[in-house]
Amino acid sequence: MLRTCLVGLCLLVPAVQAQEVAEIPEPVRTTVQQLIERGLDDEVGYHFVRDLTTEVGPRLAGSEAEARARRWSTQKLAELGFKEVRTEDFEIPFWARQVDRARIVSPTQQNLVITALGGSTSTPVGGVEAEILRFESMAELRAASADIVSGKLVFIDEKMTRTQDGSGYGMAVRKRRNCATVTSEKGGVACLIRSVGTQARRFAHTGMMARGKAVGDGVAVALSPPDAEQITRLLTKGPVRLHLDVQVETREKAPSGNVIAEIKGRENPEEIVLIGCHLDSWDLGTGAVDDGAGCGIVVGAAHLIKSLGTAPRRTIRVVLYGSEEVGLLGGRYYAQRHADNLDNHVFAAESDFGAGKIWRFQTRFGEGALPYARAIQQVLAPLGISPGNNQAFGGPDISMLPRSGVPVVTPRQNGWDYFDLHHTPDDTFDKIDHDDFNQNVAAYATFTYLAAEMGWDFRKTVN
Amino acid sequence: MLRTCLVGLCLLVPAVQAQEVAEIPEPVRTTVQQLIERGLDDEVGYHFVRDLTTEVGPRLAGSEAEARARRWSTQKLAELGFKEVRTEDFEIPFWARQVDRARIVSPTQQNLVITALGGSTSTPVGGVEAEILRFESMAELRAASADIVSGKLVFIDEKMTRTQDGSGYGMAVRKRRNCATVTSEKGGVACLIRSVGTQARRFAHTGMMARGKAVGDGVAVALSPPDAEQITRLLTKGPVRLHLDVQVETREKAPSGNVIAEIKGRENPEEIVLIGCHLDSWDLGTGAVDDGAGCGIVVGAAHLIKSLGTAPRRTIRVVLYGSEEVGLLGGRYYAQRHADNLDNHVFAAESDFGAGKIWRFQTRFGEGALPYARAIQQVLAPLGISPGNNQAFGGPDISMLPRSGVPVVTPRQNGWDYFDLHHTPDDTFDKIDHDDFNQNVAAYATFTYLAAEMGWDFRKTVN
Numbered sequence: 001m002l003r004t005c006l007v008g009l010c011l012l013v014p015a016v017q018a019q020e021v022a023e024i025p026e027p028v029r030t031t032v033q034q035l036i037e038r039g040l041d042d043e044v045g046y047h048f049v050r051d052l053t054t055e056v057g058p059r060l061a062g063s064e065a066e067a068r069a070r071r072w073s074t075q076k077l078a079e080l081g082f083k084e085v086r087t088e089d090f091e092i093p094f095w096a097r098q099v100d101r102a103r104i105v106s107p108t109q110q111n112l113v114i115t116a117l118g119g120s121t122s123t124p125v126g127g128v129e130a131e132i133l134r135f136e137s138m139a140e141l142r143a144a145s146a147d148i149v150s151g152k153l154v155f156i157d158e159k160m161t162r163t164q165d166g167s168g169y170g171m172a173v174r175k176r177r178n179c180a181t182v183t184s185e186k187g188g189v190a191c192l193i194r195s196v197g198t199q200a201r202r203f204a205h206t207g208m209m210a211r212g213k214a215v216g217d218g219v220a221v222a223l224s225p226p227d228a229e230q231i232t233r234l235l236t237k238g239p240v241r242l243h244l245d246v247q248v249e250t251r252e253k254a255p256s257g258n259v260i261a262e263i264k265g266r267e268n269p270e271e272i273v274l275i276g277c278h279l280d281s282w283d284l285g286t287g288a289v290d291d292g293a294g295c296g297i298v299v300g301a302a303h304l305i306k307s308l309g310t311a312p313r314r315t316i317r318v319v320l321y322g323s324e325e326v327g328l329l330g331g332r333y334y335a336q337r338h339a340d341n342l343d344n345h346v347f348a349a350e351s352d353f354g355a356g357k358i359w360r361f362q363t364r365f366g367e368g369a370l371p372y373a374r375a376i377q378q379v380l381a382p383l384g385i386s387p388g389n390n391q392a393f394g395g396p397d398i399s400m401l402p403r404s405g406v407p408v409v410t411p412r413q414n415g416w417d418y419f420d421l422h423h424t425p426d427d428t429f430d431k432i433d434h435d436d437f438n439q440n441v442a443a444y445a446t447f448t449y450l451a452a453e454m455g456w457d458f459r460k461t462v463n
Numbered sequence: 464m465l466r467t468c469l470v471g472l473c474l475l476v477p478a479v480q481a482q483e484v485a486e487i488p489e490p491v492r493t494t495v496q497q498l499i500e501r502g503l504d505d506e507v508g509y510h511f512v513r514d515l516t517t518e519v520g521p522r523l524a525g526s527e528a529e530a531r532a533r534r535w536s537t538q539k540l541a542e543l544g545f546k547e548v549r550t551e552d553f554e555i556p557f558w559a560r561q562v563d564r565a566r567i568v569s570p571t572q573q574n575l576v577i578t579a580l581g582g583s584t585s586t587p588v589g590g591v592e593a594e595i596l597r598f599e600s601m602a603e604l605r606a607a608s609a610d611i612v613s614g615k616l617v618f619i620d621e622k623m624t625r626t627q628d629g630s631g632y633g634m635a636v637r638k639r640r641n642c643a644t645v646t647s648e649k650g651g652v653a654c655l656i657r658s659v660g661t662q663a664r665r666f667a668h669t670g671m672m673a674r675g676k677a678v679g680d681g682v683a684v685a686l687s688p689p690d691a692e693q694i695t696r697l698l699t700k701g702p703v704r705l706h707l708d709v710q711v712e713t714r715e716k717a718p719s720g721n722v723i724a725e726i727k728g729r730e731n732p733e734e735i736v737l738i739g740c741h742l743d744s745w746d747l748g749t750g751a752v753d754d755g756a757g758c759g760i761v762v763g764a765a766h767l768i769k770s771l772g773t774a775p776r777r778t779i780r781v782v783l784y785g786s787e788e789v790g791l792l793g794g795r796y797y798a799q800r801h802a803d804n805l806d807n808h809v810f811a812a813e814s815d816f817g818a819g820k821i822w823r824f825q826t827r828f829g830e831g832a833l834p835y836a837r838a839i840q841q842v843l844a845p846l847g848i849s850p851g852n853n854q855a856f857g858g859p860d861i862s863m864l865p866r867s868g869v870p871v872v873t874p875r876q877n878g879w880d881y882f883d884l885h886h887t888p889d890d891t892f893d894k895i896d897h898d899d900f901n902q903n904v905a906a907y908a909t910f911t912y913l914a915a916e917m918g919w920d921f922r923k924t925v926n
Contacts, residue, residue: 054696057573065572109528110520110749113888201664202748202889226891230749233517285665286573286693425576426665428689 020463022375028453031308032379032446038304039442045300046437048076049293049355053286053429061280061323062094062254069279073259073295073320080303082261082318090333092323093214094254095119097283099247100221102192105129106241107234113202113224114192115284116246117176118326119210120220123190127245128153128219130189134235138175141182150187153242154179155194157228162198165360166353166415172196176207180218190219190244194228199420202226206282206423212327214250221246256280256322258330261299263306265315265452272341273452274317274348275302275444276331276397278324285427289418293432293440294351295320301444305452312452314346321397324352331397335404342404347451347458349409350395351444354421355437356414361447362388365407368460376409376447383443388412407458411443483926485838491916494771495842495909501767502905508763509900511539512756512818516749516892524743524786525557525717532742536722536758536783543766545724545781553796555786556677557717558582560746562710563684565655568592569704570697576665576687577655578747579709580639581789582673583683586653590708591682593652597698601638604645613650616705617642620691625661628823629816629878635659639670643681653682653707657691662883665689669745669886675790677713684709719743719785721793724762726769728778728915735804736915737780737811738765738907739794739860741787748890752881756895756903757814758783764907768915775915777809784860787815794860798867805867810914810921812872813858814907817884818900819877824910825851828870831923839872839910846906851875870921874906 024032052072059069070087077085100116103109133152135141141149141156156179160172179191195205204224210216221244223231234240259279265271277294281287302318321330335342361380363373370390377387393399394408402408414436421427451458487495515535522532533550540548563579566572596615598604604612604619619642623635642654658668667687673679684707686694697703722742728734740757744750765781784793798805824843826836833853840850856862857871865871877899884890914921 050696054693055571055700057567057571057693068571104520108518108520108531200893201666202887202891203665226889226893229893230517230520230891233513237518424665426689428665428693430663430689430692 049296089257115204180220184218203424259320276319289354293355300441362392512759540724552720578667643683647681666887722783739782752817756818825855
């Protein structure tokens with residue numbers, strides 16, 4: 001605020017900062033218009049996600065299916081004419097569900113729709129039976145004494161809030177991550193959570209509960225919302241007993257990897273503009289919105305730029321990360337393997353929030369580079385995208401890069417419905433809207449091209 | 464049409480029929496207003512379906528759960544103060560799913576979301592593997608030669624049309640009823656159908672394929688819509704092989720029954736106004752819209768009438784039919800057991816189409832009784848219900864009564880979303896809209912009361 005005084009009257013008025021906007025010269029501007037037009041009509045990206053989710057299907061981290069997805073992607077990217085197509089392999093601890101089922105055994109007999117959480121341990125073979133103890137929240141469970149939790153099936157009935165930017169997830173996911181640990185500490189038998197999701201249908205949402213290892217500290221499953229409500233209603237009448245059977249397969253080491261493809265820069269090939277997604281998915285659906293769509297978007301966008309005929313100044317690197325779902329393992333591996341070269345990473349973005357329209361473009365640049373942010377935001381405005389702040393986190397697999405000084409952006413997608421599908425059997429290709437998807441392709445092609453062509457220093461700290 | 468001639472000009476104009484409307488005298492008219500007002504605020508009916516679907520849950524015909532539902536309903540109806548609460552028991556052929564799973568084994572490995580159809584036979588233990596042969600319609604399968612069908616898994620990819628009155632069901636259900644028989648005749652291994660339903664999510668819809676016996680003529684399963692589309696996409700690339708495992712339990716005889724409760728008529732107790740629903744459900748959901756809602760509606764409506772204090776002239780009989788889903792067995796049994804007394808059934812209605820608002824009131828009365836139909840329709844109009852024709856079929860379990868001369872009505876509900884839930888795991892209590900449900904209670908209370916109080920002869924053939 002500034003203090004302004006006029007004829008003895010003083011007012012506080014906002015300081016009008018000079019909103020400097022970097023200039024984009026004419027030939028580049030025309031190319032960007034082409035990219036937008038072609039992006040809105042693109043088929044390559046859409047077909048990539050369609051065929052990945054159809055021909056490979058679910059792609060559980062460390063599984064044979066994820067390996068097939070790497071082979072499939074490598075071949076497809078080579079066919080599309082990308083250069084330096086390769087995988088960078090690593091190993092991960094492996095977890096897979098074999099059996100996960102639950103039924104109410106008293107006061108009535110009913111099957112429930114549940115899913116084991118990634119990293120759950122197994123129950124004894126044949127399952128366990130115990131009484132349910134319900135909590136409204138993780139906080140309430142934490143506050144409970146071990147005396148009352150011991151021997152019980154803990155049920156956390158916390159709901160998630162639907163938001164456009166997905167911000168309800170951060171809070172809701174805590175119960176998924178911590179419920180089993182706290183339950184085990186207090187002597188509980190297993191933990192059931194109301195699914196981390198926003199839909200009201202009979203789908204349970206899986207997701208990781210362990211951290212950095214194959215299995216966590218106990219048995220953990222998620223209930224579909226109608227099943228959570230059913231149990232809650234039954235509990236108003238008296239005790240409810242459940243039979244729960246979870247059997248999982250684990251291995252200390254399983255193969256995973258990142259798939260990489262490039263458009264080699266024509267002037268500064270050592271400078272890298274990275275756009276990514278993750279190739280693995282949960283096992284229940286076919287990983288369409290999470291995250292086949294993201295891979296289709298970045299591949300479609302890079303392919304459009306490649307189709308211009310002349311490579312941009314810098315190298316564009318497309319990275320399809322492996323094993324994101326089980327702890328950002330592909331992203332962590334990339335950051336470690338390329339640690340010596342992160343100074344050459346001039347810009348990074350990841351698409352991992354479905355295929356909803358982008359409505360806001362956030363950056364995390366040096367203060368001196370904000371005129372470049374504004375220039376990109378102006379070009380994206382006709383796509384219905386408004387400027388965001390300079391506090392972007394990037395995306396899951398690139399979230400560790402800003403620590404090493406890599407500038408990132410977050411093209412924020414409309415996630416209103418994303419957590420209706422996320423980690424459920426219903427995450428399938430038919431849920432992707434072609435027009436919304438292509439708005440993403442057009443936007444990614446635009447800002448990726450600008451980042452690669454303009455030679456801007458997004459790290460620049462002083463204007 | 465009438466031919467009207469005026470100054471040499473002849474026109475065809477519709478004949479204006481005298482639309483005679485029966486009179487409803489003042490005390491009855493006031494009572495009806497009370498019933499409508501109380502119906503819109505009722506809790507008894509809504510709690511009936513809530514508690515039935517919660518405390519009993521799924522109620523497969525002939526199962527122990529259906530027996531529990533009879534005991535539960537009998538007790539509840541007695542608690543609500545109904546008279547002559549009883550069951551009329553019969554036996555049915557029993558079918559239950561034990562295992563139903565399918566996975567694509569070539570050219571990729573993916574689990575599918577399927578459900579065995581009621582009456583499916585078992586595959587060999589451990590399942591079968593075969594190549595898929597896709598047909599656009601039942602007609603196309605019928606036209607195919609046995610040479611090409613033999614040894615194949617037949618897949619019928621016919622879609623169902625969404626309509627408000629549910630009329631898309633009749634056509635779509637043919638593939639469910641006939642697919643296995645035709646497949647078996649042509650030497651096919653099993654039949655897969657795209658689910659008979661209108662939703663696009665990852666739910667498969669079960670439903671009966673056999674007729675009047677425990678098992679039909681082969682293995683039959685339904686695929687969720689996204690799985691049907693996945694297979695169709697894969698088939699554009701080449702042959703697709705599936706592994707299918709269906710194991711079922713059957714018994715020649717299992718107990719079922721109808722639950723009956725009454726409000727004894729004060730003047731003509733032998734004359735019966737019947738309102739019904741069915742108590743059994745499929746096993747996947749908790750049978751909320753099909754047909755717990757219908758039972759809640761008729762129980763709620765009858766309870767409102769009972770609460771008036773003075774019984775109407777005729778007896779109101781509430782019938783909760785058993786084993787509707789497996790061939791209208793409760794309805795058929797009732798018609799047979801009460802064959803000698805059907806002349807005393809003066810009026811019948813069944814609620815079995817969910818809990819959507821009623822938008823049209825159809826009758827099937829004698830021509831001379833149409834003034835009574837119009838009188839009822841006028842009273843229902845403030846509830847947003849428009850007059851329908853005189854060709855009502857009644858409802859599934861009363862569909863055989865018109866043959867014996869019993870007058871029936873069909874209060875047609877909005878079924879726009881009904882086949883999104885019908886026979887899926889997602890048919891659960893949370894899907895019922897309380898306001899729409901109560902409009903049904905108010906309407907049923909109104910026309911049931913008028914039918915019981917007014918002493919009208921709905922069979923009347925001449926005016």
